[in-house]
Amino acid sequence: MMKNKETLSKVAIMLSLIAVVLAAVDTFGKTDVLGLAGTQWILVGIVLAVYALYLGTCKCGCGTDKQE
Secondary structure, three states: OHHHHHHHHHHHHHHHHHHHHHHHHHHHHOOOEOOEOHHHHHHHHHHHHHHHHHHHOOOOOOOOOOOO
């Protein structure tokens, strides 16, 4: 179970970084990537990063892998 959460956390972080790159491309290129503006891509990146942090912590909220 923990390996699955760690994998999902890494995937969410990677998707967050991709969203930030898309935001930069959209902002500097003045194009709508997939119909979203650059600020919307930044918000998607923030939400994915928060979700990745949530997945990376244990149930007790201490941030370690040990379950007490």
